[in-house]
Amino acid sequence: MIALLDYGAGNVRSVRNAIAALGYSLADVRTPEDILTAERLIFPGVGAFGPAMQRLRELGFEGPLREYLRAGRPFLGICIGLQSLFEGSEESPGVAGLGLIPGLVKRFDNSVLSVPHMGWNGLRLQRECELLEDAGARRFYFVHSYFAEPDASNRDWVLAETDYGRPFISAVQRGEVAAVQFHPEKSGAAGLEVLRRFLAGQCILDQAAAGHEPAVGSQSEPTALAKRIIACLDVRTNDHGDLVVTKGDQYDVREQGEVRNLGKPVDLAKRYYDEGADEITFLNITAFRDFPLVDQPMLKVLRRASEQIFVPLTIGGGIRAFTDQNGQTYSALGVATEYFRSGADKVSIGSEAVLIAEAFHARGGHGDGSSAIEQIARVYGNQAVVISVDPRRVYVESPEASSHHCIQTLEPGPNGEGYCWFQCTIKGGREGRDLDVLQLVQACEQLGAGEILVNSIDRDGSGRGFDLELLKMVRAGVRIPVIASSGAGCPEHFTALFAAVDVEAALAAGIFHRREVPIAAVKRELSDRGVSIRA
CATH class of the missing domain: 3.20.20.70 (Aldolase class I)
Known part of the structure; x- marks a missing residue:
């Protein structure tokens, strides 16, 4: 039985649809006992760390999930499903994670980066594995503000890293327990292949390489976020x-x-x-x-x-x-x-x-x-x-002519005005407001x-x-x-x-x-x- 642990937040329909498109049937985890009877367990997560962990505890899922993971049974975590495996997160101070992997999930530095890290990025494989075979040449869809940092304490878990300002953990695996920071169900054909391999039991890991440097010939170049x-x-x-x-x-x-x-x-x-x-x-x-x-x-x-x-x-x-x-x-x-x-x-x-x-x-x-x-x-x-902004130009003779943020424009107004501000509108652009962009x-x-x-x-x-x-x-x-x-x-x-x-x-x-x-x-x-x- 393939079981989906849906704790009630985010879009899990896409995970269901991806699994159905691959020809597999799926059962929902409705009781704590369903976790322990699952043959393969998928934990997708979209949302905040604290509410996700709180919901697991309210539903009585945390204990059986820990037992399932400690037994090393087939598991695939997605996004929050990966972050929950760590000890905690800066997103929700004081809220304990499952603690399977050492380390604290941290927030990206938005003084130098746009946060969230959102879009298609690559993987730098750290070990050979069936789950991500050939994935080093593909891009996958990420959307997250918090990341797990690779260090000596969790090195034997790290399957792949990705770069966004700094390297972060994008996939982990030990035995048959695996998790990814990206969303395979939103990563097109490359992501569907990752899901297919997990569902088919193609998750063999080169355990001999655990905790060591990447295998010779593995990807070593920095990854890049695609436009x-x-x-x-x-x-x-x-x-x-x-x-x-x-x-x-x-x-x-x-x-x-x-x-x-x-x-x-x-x-x-x-x-x-x-x-x-x-x-x-x-x-x-x-x-x-x-x-x-x-x-x-x-x-x-x-x-x-x-x-x-x-x-x-x-x-x-x-x-x-x-x-x-x-x-x-x-x-x-x-x-x-x-x-x-x-x-x-x-x-x-x-x-x-x-x-x-x-x-x-x-x-x-x-x-x-x-x-x-x-x-x-x-x-x-x-x-x-997402905030959808519908502004229009309002031309003025000088910045002093408006209380709003003005720019000097290379596109002069109808009367030769050299400055403008961008007025926000509502109702499909039909009504302007006294608010700039x-x-x-x-x-x-x-x-x-x-x-x-x-x-x-x-x-x-x-x-x-x-x-x-x-x-x-x-x-x-x-x-x-x-x-x-x-x-x-x-x-x-x-x-x-x-x-x-x-x-x-x-x-x-x-x-x-x-x-x-x-x-x-x-x-x-x-x-x-x-x-x-x-x-």
Whole structure:
């Protein structure tokens, strides 16, 4: 029996779907006894260390899990499933881990790095093993803010290391107990192969090499985080009630009176996965977004997509507290939870984030624990929360003419103005607020967001390239990953972006939907220019 230890946090649907896609059946751990009767046990984890360990204890799983691990029985931990094997974590001081592996899990230094470490990185194998055979030449998807450090006390456990500012442990194994920091269920074909090997019992380890230097011929070069190319799908119902992918120019999705129809959401997303997209984002812009939990078609899209697509999925639209037509109140956390359980890995918060930031500044620059950002990050981790920013340029004659963060621009205004600030908008860009982009992103970072998606109303659909001035401002203002969006019209625009601004990812929609620019052409251009990508 292959058993899944689901402690109730994060997206485990993708793990289930990956295992099903490989032809294996799966049983859920429902009681402590189920752990001890499992023939193979998988412990996936998305979220924070403390809540995960607390939940294991509340369910009575900790004791049987320790017994199972001490017996050296077949086990695969994923992400928190790896970190839980250590003695504790700086993420949750005073909360004990399982203590199987010596060491304390630490936080990456965000003074020099964007944190979380998010995206596709490589492995540097330390020992020969069947589980990760040939994996040294592949990239896998990581998303975490905390890491386990290799040292003399845990050297006999370390199977692979990865570099992000410093080396960290990306895989461990002793006997048949193994764990990985990356997400194999989100790492495409390479990740599915790791899962297949574990499920098939192909986990033989070169025990003679334990605690020694890497075997001769193993990978020794530093690993590198790849730049991500993300395909975005704006999804809404058209005038006939069909759920379609659409795209607007300056956010207008109608063409000759009809909603522009560029394809079916799941079919188009699957095409992008097959073409090499590193992530896929769904933005729910339907009329249902005020009542997202009633929007069963969108939840169905997520469920169907996660059955076929094994890279990260982000969903945006309606991530806020709301009251439905029957007077039933739902929290933002409840809405996000339903999306996670339906297959999303991250949720994207747009207009609601602007209102949250305004309240943050009105309180003097601190949160009160009630916002959607704080609630979701506290349970699922910072990496689960993306802030989608929709700014537009407001031109002024001089910095003194505005109280907002201004830049001197190389794109003068309509009357020759040489300065501008970037105004945040809500309601799909239809309403401007007295809040600039730096005020927004810095507030959201402090509240617990893990990533910023920077759109541009001025560049949307223009094909003129990304707004580099806007992106430089945001990149300099936060220490979390940044995704650039809006304006791409050719592969060279992606090269120019990554050469000018140290953002982690670039997102596009219309040029991919209309096949004007294939994803493969973008990656080929980047590779030819020496930019690190996932092939």
